[in-house]
Amino acid sequence: MQKSFKFAVVTVSDSCSSGTAQDTSGPNLVRLIERKFDVSDVIYRLVPDDFLKIKECLEGLISEDVALIVTTGGTGLGPRDITPEVTKAIIEREAPGITHAMMSGSLKVTPHAMSSRAISGICKSTLIINFPGSKKASQECFEIIETALPHALNVLRDVQKDVKTTHQEIQGHFNKGCHHNHSNADVNKIAYRLRSSPYPMLTVDQANNIINEVITSGSLLEEFATKTECLTIDKCLNRILAQDMYSKIPLPPFRASIKDGYAALSSDKVGVRDVLQGICAGDHLNTELKSGQCVRINTGAMVPDSADCVIQVEDTKLLKHSEDGTQELQIEVMVEAKPGQDIREVGSDLPINTLVLNKGTLLCASEIGLLASIGANKVAVFRVPKVGVLSTGNELQSVDSELKPGHIYDSNKIMLMNLLEENHMKAVDLGIVHDDYEQMTNVLNNSFKNKCDIIISTGCVSMGDRDILKEILQKELNATIHFGRVNMKPGKPTTFASCTMQAEHKVKQKLIFALPGNPVSAFVTFQLFVLPHLKRLAQYENVEHPLMEVELIEDLNLDPRPEYARASAFWCPTKKCYLAQTTGNQISSRLASVPRATILLMLPNKTESKPKSLKGDKLNAIVLNIHALG
CATH class of the missing domain: 3.40.980.10 (MoaB/Mog-like domain)
Incomplete structure (x- = not known):
């Protein structure tokens, strides 16, 4: 075992992290690890039973290249026991053998071990193992698996010398071994490898047709066409809607003012009005107006039922105000208003039960805004x-x-x-x-x-x-x-x-x-x-890259195979077409040819009659980034 490996113990406990209880399990595990691996710098962390804080702690340790993270606590059946859920969200592969060994060994000690939900797994090159929260149970679990840990970490960290030694020790216990149907010896017989590919050469179109046929004839397409998930709309950007969406409320849901001005009676025509009060957007004031009266109103505010028009502030003159200037008391209406003027009636934008978005709609920013406006907080989208x-x-x-x-x-x-x-x-x-x-x-x-x-x-x-x-x-x-x-x-x-x-x-x-x-x-x-x-x-309607025609501004040597050259395209006002120029050396190892590319030039294969594509030739191109076209 390499002593350069890092180790960490994370205690997950609300009471210990708040200081109302003393952590005995974590420090004990630190001592056990130090003894087992002959180290003295085991990292120790203490976090509450909080998903984000546990996740942040584990991810931080992984980023520090810790080889083994042992957690203690939060593995039971309690409502706050979420350590396994956090671990599952982080790991890329499970290590079920470790988990099974701990469960099997623990059940020999107590039947209560069956309530443990601990898991083990790997993230990058870090092994994470969940232990119970009690000092006794966590020590028992560690002692069950400790003999296997050095080899597991050597395999995970690819320490070939130590792995080979362990394998030799294991083989020493057996006179006969079971063998896989393959062996690395087969792979290493390089003299017997194929010298030519047994696979026929297909065109790009033929290959895509095969992929489409396999997906269409198999179960995967049907599975995705029927499998949905319900998400809050803030998580739905660029997802495909899996249901028709209807407005459950009218928009606007009340009579709303279109202008800043005064809600009044159109029958009063021009002349003096007493201003009773002001109504701002969000206020719920239903003032009863009589002839000669009005209320000051802001854009978007609720118009009183008794008012039948809104007179914009530009069509009025202030006659009287309060001494402190905080209230308007009397105005003169200069322009006669018509019934319904500058009022958005209930449902005028969107009547109730109106189909607003169809199943299959790509949810972009405006579509999500529309869903919010009708109060649709959660929607079904295709997986x-x-x-x-x-x-x-x-x-x-x-x-x-x-x-x-x-x-x-x-x-x-x-x-x-x-x-x-x-x-x-x-x-x-x-x-x-x-x-x-x-x-x-x-x-x-x-x-x-x-x-x-x-x-x-x-x-x-x-x-x-x-x-x-x-x-x-x-x-x-x-x-x-x-x-x-x-x-x-x-x-x-x-x-x-x-x-x-x-x-x-x-x-x-x-x-x-x-x-x-x-x-x-x-x-x-x-x-x-x-x-x-x-x-x-994923049920997108438009799945293919758009195509465009471009004109070359350089001569290009052709290859015996059709080539997809990385190029940038820009608009030429004088020629009224897009021009294309490759992004330098097109060798397949040179990734630097990709970042500036907005298109893939579809170069034909080389023939005797046409060994080059010439400056001025018109070619089709696959658009990679339509927004970056010059």
């Missing part, structure tokens, strides 16, 4: 896909660590997760997975079983000796690979697969978009193959 994103490769590392020799920072995962968030989908971080058969299999299986409808991976799908993803999909997930090559640049190795899996007591269809590892390839193939179909599942 959006939950999409897991993982990067594969031994050379990848997180951007929050110092770069090792021979490594690169993982840009794909964070880019794709933000593209998902940008397009209002739910993204789940599945981490960086090494080119390891068993690890990759476990991540895919656990992600589908626990949380994800769809997985997007990058890398591990080309012809390299460590590109094992397709084999794992077929052998371990029993998946169907619908295509494994597309005639395009960048993005040739793009792979699409589907499988069925038991989840939530049902057999569900799952999708896998295995994108190339080069960052630009991942970006382009996400736009072409992933995003439109995610929008289709």
